[in-house]
Amino acid sequence: MEESKIQSFDEETQKLLKSALKEPNKVDLEILSKAIVDKSMKDIFICKDAGPVCYAIVQTEAKQCNTSVFRRKLLTRLQQEFSAREETRKRSIQEWVCVVTFICNIFDYLKVNNEPMVALVDPIYDCLFRLARPDALLNDEEVNCLVVQLHRVGEQLERMNSQRMDELFYLLRDGFLLQESLSSMTRLQLLEILEFRASGWTLTDTAQHYYYSEVVD
Amino acid sequence: MSYHRNYRHNNDYKADEHRSKGTSRYSQSRKRGSDGNLRTHGDSEPAASGRNTKDHRSTDNRHPSFTTPESQGPVSRIRDWGDEVEADEMRTNVQRDIQRYRRRILTADFAQRERKTSSGSSDSRDSRDSPIPGDIETDEVVLMRRQKQINYGKNTLAYDRYIKEVPKHLRQPGVHPRTPNKFKKYSRRSWDQQIKLWRVKLHAWDPPAQDGHDLQAIEEIDLDDIMDIELDVECSPDPEADAVSPTSNNASSSNDSCTATPSKMMKTDETEMA
Numbered sequence: 493m494e495e496s497k498i499q500s501f502d503e504e505t506q507k508l509l510k511s512a513l514k515e516p517n518k519v520d521l522e523i524l525s526k527a528i529v530d531k532s533m534k535d536i537f538i539c540k541d542a543g544p545v546c547y548a549i550v551q552t553e554a555k556q557c558n559t560s561v562f563r564r565k566l567l568t569r570l571q572q573e574f575s576a577r578e579e580t581r582k583r584s585i586q587e588w589v590c591v592v593t594f595i596c597n598i599f600d601y602l603k604v605n606n607e608p609m610v611a612l613v614d615p616i617y618d619c620l621f622r623l624a625r626p627d628a629l630l631n632d633e634e635v636n637c638l639v640v641q642l643h644r645v646g647e648q649l650e651r652m653n654s655q656r657m658d659e660l661f662y663l664l665r666d667g668f669l670l671q672e673s674l675s676s677m678t679r680l681q682l683l684e685i686l687e688f689r690a691s692g693w694t695l696t697d698t699a700q701h702y703y704y705s706e707v708v709d
Numbered sequence: 710m711s712y713h714r715n716y717r718h719n720n721d722y723k724a725d726e727h728r729s730k731g732t733s734r735y736s737q738s739r740k741r742g743s744d745g746n747l748r749t750h751g752d753s754e755p756a757a758s759g760r761n762t763k764d765h766r767s768t769d770n771r772h773p774s775f776t777t778p779e780s781q782g783p784v785s786r787i788r789d790w791g792d793e794v795e796a797d798e799m800r801t802n803v804q805r806d807i808q809r810y811r812r813r814i815l816t817a818d819f820a821q822r823e824r825k826t827s828s829g830s831s832d833s834r835d836s837r838d839s840p841i842p843g844d845i846e847t848d849e850v851v852l853m854r855r856q857k858q859i860n861y862g863k864n865t866l867a868y869d870r871y872i873k874e875v876p877k878h879l880r881q882p883g884v885h886p887r888t889p890n891k892f893k894k895y896s897r898r899s900w901d902q903q904i905k906l907w908r909v910k911l912h913a914w915d916p917p918a919q920d921g922h923d924l925q926a927i928e929e930i931d932l933d934d935i936m937d938i939e940l941d942v943e944c945s946p947d948p949e950a951d952a953v954s955p956t957s958n959n960a961s962s963s964n965d966s967c968t969a970t971p972s973k974m975m976k977t978d979e980t981e982m983a
Contacts (some may be wrong), residue, residue, distance in 0.1 A: 560795065560798075564794075565791075566794070567790040567791045567794060568789070568790065568791050570790065570791045571789070571791075604794060604797055604798045604801065605801040605805065607797075607801060607803065609790075609793075609794050609797065609799055610793065611788065611790045611793035611794050611797065612790070616789075638917070679942060688777035
Protein backbone atom coordinates (compact mmCIF):
# COMPACT_ATOMS: atom_id res chain seq x y z
CA MET A 493 0.00 0.00 0.00
CA GLU A 494 2.69 2.43 0.93
CA GLU A 495 4.65 1.89 -2.26
CA SER A 496 2.09 3.66 -4.39
CA LYS A 497 1.67 6.40 -1.83
CA ILE A 498 5.39 6.99 -1.79
CA GLN A 499 5.41 7.30 -5.56
CA SER A 500 3.32 10.43 -5.39
CA PHE A 501 6.22 12.31 -3.86
CA ASP A 502 9.19 13.60 -5.79
CA GLU A 503 12.41 11.63 -6.19
CA GLU A 504 14.29 13.26 -3.38
CA THR A 505 11.51 12.88 -0.85
CA GLN A 506 10.97 9.32 -1.99
CA LYS A 507 14.58 8.47 -1.20
CA LEU A 508 14.30 10.01 2.25
CA LEU A 509 11.05 8.17 2.86
CA LYS A 510 12.45 4.83 1.88
CA SER A 511 15.47 5.19 4.15
CA ALA A 512 13.28 6.39 6.97
CA LEU A 513 11.12 3.32 6.66
CA LYS A 514 14.17 1.11 6.93
CA GLU A 515 16.31 2.90 9.46
CA PRO A 516 14.61 5.88 11.04
CA ASN A 517 17.53 6.86 13.17
CA LYS A 518 19.77 7.37 10.18
CA VAL A 519 17.52 9.98 8.67
CA ASP A 520 17.05 13.58 9.69
CA LEU A 521 13.41 13.30 10.63
CA GLU A 522 13.00 17.03 10.89
CA ILE A 523 13.99 17.46 7.27
CA LEU A 524 11.74 14.62 6.27
CA SER A 525 8.71 16.02 8.07
CA LYS A 526 9.38 19.42 6.55
CA ALA A 527 9.60 17.89 3.07
CA ILE A 528 6.36 16.02 3.48
CA VAL A 529 4.47 19.02 4.80
CA ASP A 530 5.92 21.40 2.20
CA LYS A 531 4.94 19.10 -0.65
CA SER A 532 1.50 18.51 0.80
CA MET A 533 0.79 22.19 1.14
CA LYS A 534 1.25 22.59 -2.59
CA ASP A 535 -0.70 19.62 -3.82
CA ILE A 536 -4.06 18.44 -2.61
CA PHE A 537 -3.55 14.98 -3.97
CA ILE A 538 -0.35 14.47 -2.02
CA CYS A 539 -2.23 15.55 1.10
CA LYS A 540 -4.28 12.43 0.93
CA ASP A 541 -1.35 10.10 0.63
CA ALA A 542 0.60 11.83 3.33
CA GLY A 543 -1.52 10.38 6.12
CA PRO A 544 -0.68 6.71 5.69
CA VAL A 545 2.92 7.52 4.85
CA CYS A 546 3.37 9.53 8.02
CA TYR A 547 1.73 6.79 10.02
CA ALA A 548 4.13 4.25 8.60
CA ILE A 549 7.11 6.39 9.58
CA VAL A 550 5.78 6.96 13.10
CA GLN A 551 5.22 3.25 13.61
CA THR A 552 8.62 2.33 12.25
CA GLU A 553 10.36 4.88 14.43
CA ALA A 554 8.47 3.72 17.50
CA LYS A 555 9.26 0.09 16.91
CA GLN A 556 12.88 0.47 15.98
CA CYS A 557 14.06 3.41 18.03
CA ASN A 558 11.37 3.75 20.67
CA THR A 559 11.21 7.48 20.01
CA SER A 560 8.61 9.78 18.49
CA VAL A 561 10.74 12.49 16.99
CA PHE A 562 9.05 12.46 13.60
CA ARG A 563 5.59 12.77 15.05
CA ARG A 564 6.65 15.63 17.23
CA LYS A 565 8.30 17.51 14.37
CA LEU A 566 5.27 16.92 12.20
CA LEU A 567 2.84 18.15 14.84
CA THR A 568 4.92 21.22 15.56
CA ARG A 569 4.95 22.16 11.92
CA LEU A 570 1.23 21.50 11.61
CA GLN A 571 0.58 23.68 14.60
CA GLN A 572 2.50 26.49 12.97
CA GLU A 573 0.49 26.11 9.80
CA PHE A 574 -2.69 26.08 11.84
CA SER A 575 -1.75 29.24 13.70
CA ALA A 576 -1.02 31.05 10.46
CA ARG A 577 -4.09 29.80 8.66
CA GLU A 578 -5.87 33.12 8.29
CA GLU A 579 -2.86 34.65 6.56
CA THR A 580 -2.51 31.54 4.45
CA ARG A 581 -6.14 31.79 3.44
CA LYS A 582 -5.70 35.41 2.39
CA ARG A 583 -2.70 34.46 0.34
CA SER A 584 -4.06 31.34 -1.29
CA ILE A 585 -7.31 29.49 -0.86
CA GLN A 586 -5.72 26.35 -2.29
CA GLU A 587 -2.99 26.34 0.31
CA TRP A 588 -5.48 26.95 3.10
CA VAL A 589 -7.54 24.05 1.87
CA CYS A 590 -4.42 21.88 1.82
CA VAL A 591 -3.70 22.81 5.43
CA VAL A 592 -7.13 21.67 6.52
CA THR A 593 -7.00 18.52 4.43
CA PHE A 594 -3.61 17.62 5.76
CA ILE A 595 -4.51 18.12 9.40
CA CYS A 596 -7.64 16.04 8.99
CA ASN A 597 -5.65 13.36 7.25
CA ILE A 598 -3.19 13.18 10.08
CA PHE A 599 -6.05 13.05 12.55
CA ASP A 600 -7.55 10.18 10.61
CA TYR A 601 -4.41 8.09 10.23
CA LEU A 602 -2.16 8.88 13.16
CA LYS A 603 -3.88 7.19 16.02
CA VAL A 604 -2.33 7.04 19.45
CA ASN A 605 -2.94 3.69 21.12
CA ASN A 606 -5.80 3.29 18.65
CA GLU A 607 -7.41 6.52 19.69
CA PRO A 608 -7.53 9.71 17.64
CA MET A 609 -5.30 12.55 18.81
CA VAL A 610 -7.30 14.64 21.21
CA ALA A 611 -5.02 17.60 20.63
CA LEU A 612 -6.25 17.98 17.06
CA VAL A 613 -9.97 17.93 17.75
CA ASP A 614 -10.46 21.57 18.58
CA PRO A 615 -8.10 22.86 15.89
CA ILE A 616 -9.99 20.86 13.29
CA TYR A 617 -13.28 22.20 14.52
CA ASP A 618 -11.82 25.69 14.32
CA CYS A 619 -10.92 25.05 10.69
CA LEU A 620 -14.32 23.63 9.86
CA PHE A 621 -16.07 26.55 11.50
CA ARG A 622 -13.95 28.85 9.38
CA LEU A 623 -14.99 26.97 6.27
CA ALA A 624 -18.63 27.30 7.25
CA ARG A 625 -18.56 31.06 7.36
CA PRO A 626 -20.48 32.95 4.70
CA ASP A 627 -17.42 34.22 2.87
CA ALA A 628 -16.00 30.71 2.63
CA LEU A 629 -19.29 29.15 1.52
CA LEU A 630 -19.00 31.27 -1.61
CA ASN A 631 -15.91 29.37 -2.73
CA ASP A 632 -16.41 25.94 -4.24
CA GLU A 633 -12.96 24.83 -3.11
CA GLU A 634 -13.67 25.62 0.51
CA VAL A 635 -17.12 24.04 0.47
CA ASN A 636 -15.67 20.97 -1.13
CA CYS A 637 -12.99 20.73 1.51
CA LEU A 638 -15.54 21.16 4.25
CA VAL A 639 -17.82 18.37 3.10
CA VAL A 640 -15.02 15.99 2.19
CA GLN A 641 -13.42 16.33 5.59
CA LEU A 642 -16.72 15.94 7.36
CA HIS A 643 -17.32 12.71 5.48
CA ARG A 644 -13.90 11.51 6.41
CA VAL A 645 -13.54 12.46 10.08
CA GLY A 646 -16.94 13.82 11.03
CA GLU A 647 -18.05 10.78 12.95
CA GLN A 648 -14.84 10.64 14.97
CA LEU A 649 -14.98 14.35 15.68
CA GLU A 650 -18.56 14.09 16.82
CA ARG A 651 -17.65 11.29 19.18
CA MET A 652 -14.99 13.41 20.74
CA ASN A 653 -17.02 16.60 20.98
CA SER A 654 -20.63 16.44 19.92
CA GLN A 655 -21.53 19.91 21.09
CA ARG A 656 -19.24 21.58 18.63
CA MET A 657 -20.52 19.34 15.87
CA ASP A 658 -24.06 20.43 16.68
CA GLU A 659 -23.03 24.05 16.48
CA LEU A 660 -21.23 23.50 13.22
CA PHE A 661 -24.30 21.96 11.69
CA TYR A 662 -26.48 24.83 12.86
CA LEU A 663 -24.18 27.01 10.81
CA LEU A 664 -24.38 24.74 7.81
CA ARG A 665 -28.12 24.54 7.96
CA ASP A 666 -28.42 28.28 8.33
CA GLY A 667 -26.05 28.74 5.41
CA PHE A 668 -28.07 26.42 3.24
CA LEU A 669 -31.40 28.00 4.15
CA LEU A 670 -30.52 31.63 4.47
CA GLN A 671 -27.49 32.50 2.44
CA GLU A 672 -28.61 33.79 -0.90
CA SER A 673 -25.60 33.82 -3.13
CA LEU A 674 -24.63 30.17 -2.86
CA SER A 675 -24.01 28.20 -6.02
CA SER A 676 -26.30 25.29 -6.71
CA MET A 677 -23.41 22.91 -6.31
CA THR A 678 -22.74 24.30 -2.88
CA ARG A 679 -26.36 23.96 -1.90
CA LEU A 680 -26.32 20.39 -3.08
CA GLN A 681 -23.22 19.59 -1.10
CA LEU A 682 -24.57 21.20 2.04
CA LEU A 683 -27.81 19.33 1.71
CA GLU A 684 -25.96 16.11 1.26
CA ILE A 685 -23.82 16.57 4.33
CA LEU A 686 -26.86 17.47 6.38
CA GLU A 687 -28.48 14.22 5.30
CA PHE A 688 -25.28 12.31 5.75
CA ARG A 689 -24.96 13.24 9.38
CA ALA A 690 -28.66 12.85 10.00
CA SER A 691 -28.46 9.23 8.85
CA GLY A 692 -25.66 8.51 11.28
CA TRP A 693 -22.70 9.31 9.06
CA THR A 694 -23.62 6.73 6.46
CA LEU A 695 -22.18 6.88 3.03
CA THR A 696 -24.63 7.51 0.32
CA ASP A 697 -23.56 6.87 -3.24
CA THR A 698 -23.02 10.55 -3.84
CA ALA A 699 -20.95 10.80 -0.71
CA GLN A 700 -18.95 7.78 -1.77
CA HIS A 701 -18.02 9.58 -4.93
CA TYR A 702 -16.78 12.62 -3.07
CA TYR A 703 -14.96 10.71 -0.38
CA TYR A 704 -12.93 8.63 -2.81
CA SER A 705 -12.46 11.51 -5.18
CA GLU A 706 -8.81 10.75 -5.69
CA VAL A 707 -9.53 8.68 -8.77
CA VAL A 708 -7.10 9.84 -11.41
CA ASP A 709 -8.87 10.82 -14.58
CA MET B 710 17.47 10.07 23.53
CA SER B 711 16.42 12.16 26.44
CA TYR B 712 12.92 13.27 26.94
CA HIS B 713 12.49 16.81 25.70
CA ARG B 714 9.66 18.92 26.85
CA ASN B 715 9.51 22.30 25.31
CA TYR B 716 6.99 24.61 26.66
CA ARG B 717 6.63 27.30 24.14
CA HIS B 718 4.72 30.40 24.86
CA ASN B 719 3.64 31.16 21.34
CA ASN B 720 0.99 33.75 21.11
CA ASP B 721 -0.02 32.19 17.88
CA TYR B 722 -3.66 31.93 18.50
CA LYS B 723 -5.72 34.81 17.36
CA ALA B 724 -7.54 36.69 20.03
CA ASP B 725 -10.88 35.57 18.72
CA GLU B 726 -10.15 31.90 18.54
CA HIS B 727 -11.39 29.62 21.20
CA ARG B 728 -9.96 26.46 22.55
CA SER B 729 -12.49 24.37 24.34
CA LYS B 730 -10.59 23.86 27.51
CA GLY B 731 -11.47 24.85 31.02
CA THR B 732 -14.21 27.38 31.33
CA SER B 733 -14.13 28.19 27.63
CA ARG B 734 -15.35 24.77 26.67
CA TYR B 735 -18.95 25.44 27.44
CA SER B 736 -18.91 29.00 26.26
CA GLN B 737 -17.77 27.71 22.89
CA SER B 738 -20.82 25.57 22.50
CA ARG B 739 -23.35 27.98 23.91
CA LYS B 740 -25.78 29.40 21.47
CA ARG B 741 -25.69 32.74 23.20
CA GLY B 742 -22.73 34.76 24.28
CA SER B 743 -22.42 36.20 27.73
CA ASP B 744 -24.20 39.34 26.58
CA GLY B 745 -27.27 37.33 25.73
CA ASN B 746 -27.08 37.67 21.97
CA LEU B 747 -27.23 34.70 19.70
CA ARG B 748 -23.82 33.70 18.49
CA THR B 749 -23.77 33.92 14.76
CA HIS B 750 -20.49 32.11 14.28
CA GLY B 751 -18.91 29.38 16.27
CA ASP B 752 -15.58 31.05 16.49
CA SER B 753 -16.12 34.61 17.54
CA GLU B 754 -17.01 36.12 20.84
CA PRO B 755 -19.40 39.10 21.06
CA ALA B 756 -17.23 42.16 21.47
CA ALA B 757 -19.16 43.37 24.45
CA SER B 758 -18.26 40.42 26.58
CA GLY B 759 -15.16 42.13 27.79
CA ARG B 760 -13.50 38.82 28.37
CA ASN B 761 -9.80 38.62 28.04
CA THR B 762 -9.71 36.50 24.95
CA LYS B 763 -6.00 36.57 24.55
CA ASP B 764 -5.41 33.96 27.16
CA HIS B 765 -8.87 32.89 27.99
CA ARG B 766 -7.91 29.61 29.40
CA SER B 767 -6.35 31.13 32.46
CA THR B 768 -8.81 32.36 34.98
CA ASP B 769 -6.02 33.92 36.99
CA ASN B 770 -2.99 35.96 36.04
CA ARG B 771 -0.32 33.49 36.97
CA HIS B 772 3.03 33.67 35.38
CA PRO B 773 3.38 30.86 32.84
CA SER B 774 6.08 29.28 34.94
CA PHE B 775 3.92 29.13 38.05
CA THR B 776 4.04 25.72 39.54
CA THR B 777 2.93 24.12 42.76
CA PRO B 778 5.20 21.58 44.42
CA GLU B 779 2.83 18.78 43.53
CA SER B 780 2.31 19.71 39.90
CA GLN B 781 4.39 18.31 37.13
CA GLY B 782 6.25 21.52 36.44
CA PRO B 783 5.55 24.68 34.45
CA VAL B 784 2.41 24.40 32.41
CA SER B 785 2.25 26.40 29.25
CA ARG B 786 -1.09 28.00 28.75
CA ILE B 787 -0.75 27.66 25.01
CA ARG B 788 -0.74 23.96 24.38
CA ASP B 789 1.91 22.45 22.22
CA TRP B 790 0.46 19.69 20.06
CA GLY B 791 3.56 17.57 20.36
CA ASP B 792 3.43 17.73 24.15
CA GLU B 793 -0.28 17.06 24.30
CA VAL B 794 -0.06 14.01 22.11
CA GLU B 795 2.85 12.61 24.05
CA ALA B 796 1.04 13.18 27.33
CA ASP B 797 -2.04 11.47 25.92
CA GLU B 798 0.02 8.57 24.77
CA MET B 799 1.61 8.16 28.15
CA ARG B 800 -1.76 8.33 29.82
CA THR B 801 -3.26 5.63 27.64
CA ASN B 802 -0.13 3.53 28.06
CA VAL B 803 -0.41 3.85 31.83
CA GLN B 804 -4.08 2.89 31.72
CA ARG B 805 -3.27 -0.12 29.63
CA ASP B 806 -0.48 -1.02 32.05
CA ILE B 807 -2.91 -0.90 34.97
CA GLN B 808 -5.18 -3.40 33.26
CA ARG B 809 -2.32 -5.71 32.44
CA TYR B 810 -0.87 -5.45 35.91
CA ARG B 811 -4.18 -6.16 37.56
CA ARG B 812 -4.64 -9.26 35.46
CA ARG B 813 -1.12 -10.33 36.15
CA ILE B 814 -1.25 -10.06 39.91
CA LEU B 815 -4.67 -11.62 40.03
CA THR B 816 -3.44 -14.70 38.24
CA ALA B 817 -0.17 -14.74 40.18
CA ASP B 818 -2.04 -14.25 43.42
CA PHE B 819 -4.42 -17.06 42.61
CA ALA B 820 -1.60 -19.39 41.68
CA GLN B 821 0.28 -18.65 44.86
CA ARG B 822 -2.73 -19.24 47.03
CA GLU B 823 -3.09 -22.63 45.43
CA ARG B 824 0.52 -23.40 46.22
CA LYS B 825 0.21 -22.12 49.75
CA THR B 826 -2.69 -24.28 50.68
CA SER B 827 -0.99 -27.36 49.34
CA SER B 828 2.54 -26.79 50.61
CA GLY B 829 1.64 -24.99 53.78
CA SER B 830 4.64 -22.75 53.54
CA SER B 831 4.54 -19.09 52.65
CA ASP B 832 6.77 -17.79 49.93
CA SER B 833 8.56 -14.73 51.15
CA ARG B 834 8.38 -13.24 47.72
CA ASP B 835 4.60 -13.07 47.92
CA SER B 836 4.26 -10.04 50.04
CA ARG B 837 6.81 -8.18 48.05
CA ASP B 838 5.90 -9.02 44.50
CA SER B 839 2.18 -9.51 44.70
CA PRO B 840 0.35 -6.76 46.47
CA ILE B 841 -3.26 -7.39 47.32
CA PRO B 842 -5.08 -6.76 44.05
CA GLY B 843 -7.07 -3.96 45.57
CA ASP B 844 -4.06 -2.21 47.00
CA ILE B 845 -2.27 -0.89 43.96
CA GLU B 846 -1.52 2.67 43.02
CA THR B 847 -4.16 3.89 40.60
CA ASP B 848 -3.91 7.65 40.90
CA GLU B 849 -3.25 8.76 37.35
CA VAL B 850 -1.24 11.81 38.36
CA VAL B 851 1.05 9.70 40.49
CA LEU B 852 1.39 6.98 37.86
CA MET B 853 2.18 9.51 35.15
CA ARG B 854 4.82 11.15 37.29
CA ARG B 855 6.38 7.81 38.12
CA GLN B 856 6.24 6.69 34.52
CA LYS B 857 8.04 9.86 33.48
CA GLN B 858 10.78 9.18 35.98
CA ILE B 859 11.08 5.62 34.74
CA ASN B 860 11.22 6.89 31.17
CA TYR B 861 14.10 9.19 32.02
CA GLY B 862 16.02 6.21 33.25
CA LYS B 863 15.09 3.97 30.36
CA ASN B 864 16.02 6.57 27.79
CA THR B 865 19.68 6.26 28.64
CA LEU B 866 22.45 4.49 26.82
CA ALA B 867 23.24 2.71 30.05
CA TYR B 868 19.81 1.14 30.17
CA ASP B 869 20.02 0.09 26.55
CA ARG B 870 23.32 -1.60 27.16
CA TYR B 871 22.05 -3.16 30.34
CA ILE B 872 19.03 -4.83 28.80
CA LYS B 873 21.09 -6.09 25.91
CA GLU B 874 23.71 -7.52 28.21
CA VAL B 875 21.58 -9.10 30.88
CA PRO B 876 18.38 -10.83 29.83
CA LYS B 877 15.65 -10.88 32.44
CA HIS B 878 15.97 -14.49 33.38
CA LEU B 879 19.63 -14.00 34.22
CA ARG B 880 19.10 -11.10 36.56
CA GLN B 881 20.09 -11.49 40.15
CA PRO B 882 18.35 -9.49 42.86
CA GLY B 883 20.69 -7.03 44.50
CA VAL B 884 23.27 -7.26 41.76
CA HIS B 885 21.22 -6.14 38.81
CA PRO B 886 19.09 -3.02 38.90
CA ARG B 887 15.35 -3.57 38.82
CA THR B 888 12.90 -0.99 37.63
CA PRO B 889 10.79 0.17 40.57
CA ASN B 890 7.22 -1.03 40.41
CA LYS B 891 5.08 2.00 39.80
CA PHE B 892 1.92 0.22 40.87
CA LYS B 893 2.94 -0.47 44.42
CA LYS B 894 2.01 1.94 47.14
CA TYR B 895 5.02 3.89 48.28
CA SER B 896 5.46 7.24 49.89
CA ARG B 897 6.77 9.95 47.65
CA ARG B 898 10.08 9.96 49.42
CA SER B 899 10.45 6.23 49.23
CA TRP B 900 9.64 6.16 45.54
CA ASP B 901 11.98 9.00 44.66
CA GLN B 902 14.73 7.25 46.53
CA GLN B 903 14.14 3.97 44.72
CA ILE B 904 14.37 5.80 41.43
CA LYS B 905 17.59 7.49 42.48
CA LEU B 906 19.20 4.25 43.51
CA TRP B 907 17.99 2.46 40.41
CA ARG B 908 19.51 5.10 38.18
CA VAL B 909 22.76 5.09 40.07
CA LYS B 910 23.00 1.36 39.66
CA LEU B 911 22.31 1.68 35.96
CA HIS B 912 25.39 3.82 35.63
CA ALA B 913 27.44 0.66 35.88
CA TRP B 914 26.46 0.10 32.27
CA ASP B 915 27.40 3.53 31.02
CA PRO B 916 29.37 3.47 27.82
CA PRO B 917 33.06 3.22 28.65
CA ALA B 918 34.77 6.41 29.74
CA GLN B 919 38.16 7.29 28.29
CA ASP B 920 39.92 4.63 30.32
CA GLY B 921 37.47 2.15 28.97
CA HIS B 922 36.64 0.73 32.39
CA ASP B 923 33.01 0.58 33.47
CA LEU B 924 33.70 0.81 37.17
CA GLN B 925 35.87 3.83 36.62
CA ALA B 926 32.94 5.45 34.91
CA ILE B 927 30.92 5.36 38.12
CA GLU B 928 33.54 7.06 40.18
CA GLU B 929 34.28 9.68 37.59
CA ILE B 930 30.70 10.77 37.36
CA ASP B 931 30.00 13.67 39.59
CA LEU B 932 26.50 12.88 40.73
CA ASP B 933 24.85 14.93 43.39
CA ASP B 934 22.90 11.82 44.20
CA ILE B 935 25.97 9.86 45.08
CA MET B 936 27.43 12.69 47.11
CA ASP B 937 24.28 12.88 49.19
CA ILE B 938 24.17 9.19 49.71
CA GLU B 939 27.72 8.87 50.91
CA LEU B 940 27.38 11.71 53.37
CA ASP B 941 24.31 10.16 54.92
CA VAL B 942 26.09 6.93 55.56
CA GLU B 943 29.21 8.46 57.02
CA CYS B 944 27.32 10.67 59.43
CA SER B 945 26.51 9.46 62.87
CA PRO B 946 23.47 7.21 62.82
CA ASP B 947 20.64 9.28 61.58
CA PRO B 948 17.17 7.79 61.72
CA GLU B 949 16.19 10.09 58.82
CA ALA B 950 18.80 8.58 56.58
CA ASP B 951 17.08 6.24 54.20
CA ALA B 952 19.66 7.07 51.59
CA VAL B 953 22.44 4.57 51.33
CA SER B 954 25.22 4.11 48.86
CA PRO B 955 24.77 0.98 46.80
CA THR B 956 28.41 0.14 47.32
CA SER B 957 28.12 0.06 51.06
CA ASN B 958 25.62 -2.67 51.62
CA ASN B 959 27.55 -3.87 54.59
CA ALA B 960 27.47 -0.48 56.25
CA SER B 961 30.28 -0.07 58.71
CA SER B 962 27.83 1.58 61.06
CA SER B 963 26.14 -0.93 63.31
CA ASN B 964 23.08 1.21 63.58
CA ASP B 965 20.02 -0.85 62.88
CA SER B 966 18.25 1.72 60.83
CA CYS B 967 21.34 2.04 58.68
CA THR B 968 21.86 -1.63 58.04
CA ALA B 969 18.19 -2.47 57.79
CA THR B 970 17.38 0.23 55.30
CA PRO B 971 19.90 -0.71 52.62
CA SER B 972 18.65 -4.22 52.24
CA LYS B 973 15.07 -3.00 52.10
CA MET B 974 15.93 -0.37 49.52
CA MET B 975 17.98 -2.76 47.46
CA LYS B 976 15.14 -5.13 46.90
CA THR B 977 13.19 -2.81 44.74
CA ASP B 978 10.37 -4.57 43.08
CA GLU B 979 10.15 -4.77 39.46
CA THR B 980 7.28 -4.92 37.13
CA GLU B 981 8.59 -5.21 33.66
CA MET B 982 5.57 -4.64 31.55
CA ALA B 983 6.93 -6.09 28.36
